[in-house]
Amino acid sequence: MTKKIMAFTYKRLPEIPDLVVIEPRMFADERGWFAETYKKSEFEKFGIPEIFLQASQSFSFKRGTLRGLHFQNDPHAQGKLVRCLSGEVLDVVVDIRRGSPTYGKWAGVQLSAKNQKLFWLPPGFAHGFCTLTDNAEFEYMMTNEWAPAHERGIRWNDPDIGIKWPTESPILSKKDAEAPLLKDSDCNFIYSPHSSPLE
Numbered sequence: 001m002t003k004k005i006m007a008f009t010y011k012r013l014p015e016i017p018d019l020v021v022i023e024p025r026m027f028a029d030e031r032g033w034f035a036e037t038y039k040k041s042e043f044e045k046f047g048i049p050e051i052f053l054q055a056s057q058s059f060s061f062k063r064g065t066l067r068g069l070h071f072q073n074d075p076h077a078q079g080k081l082v083r084c085l086s087g088e089v090l091d092v093v094v095d096i097r098r099g100s101p102t103y104g105k106w107a108g109v110q111l112s113a114k115n116q117k118l119f120w121l122p123p124g125f126a127h128g129f130c131t132l133t134d135n136a137e138f139e140y141m142m143t144n145e146w147a148p149a150h151e152r153g154i155r156w157n158d159p160d161i162g163i164k165w166p167t168e169s170p171i172l173s174k175k176d177a178e179a180p181l182l183k184d185s186d187c188n189f190i191y192s193p194h195s196s197p198l199e
Contacts, residue, residue: 008022008023008025009025016095016102018122020120021109021117022081023115035116037083037118038081050122052143058140060087062171063134064166066156067173068092069092069094069126069128069156070126072146072147072151075150078144079142079143082111082118082139083116086136086137087112087135087137088111088112088114088131089131090108090110090129090130091119091128092106092128092165093106093107094126094154096124096185098187098191099190110132124189126153130166152186153179154180158181158182160183
């Protein structure tokens, strides 16, 4: 009889249950390690049925680099499966679905090359991260392709959201520094309750 070995463990964030931290099973020996980082059949069992249409990477030279908060409006909304390939980041997600019980709330997860965690956020969330080390490399798998006309942002230090970033003076792009507040954003997401097999 063959015993099935689960490749991943899944944990919903208590503050925003639609967000999921995923830990791959690591197979290590004297050479190093191996892990599966995505498996459609297993993800589907836990309420992540998406197929990814685009993958992107970013590299940040300096600690304190902040990218975000980014999203794309419908009909080009993106779910994202993200992870840190080198270095360490504080990954942050904000619920921007109008009518959601957690609208305007944020949650953060530390992702690093050491902990190998993945973070799933479905469409309807703004995403960003701040590097905790120099030379941080970050990977995104997305359920929709980049659509510049639908790309939007929210100010990283929006006082109504109150994110506790690890620095008060981050390294920012001009575009991110000038992004609107959530209350002034034209995000078009409407909350729709749904059930998921992930418990």
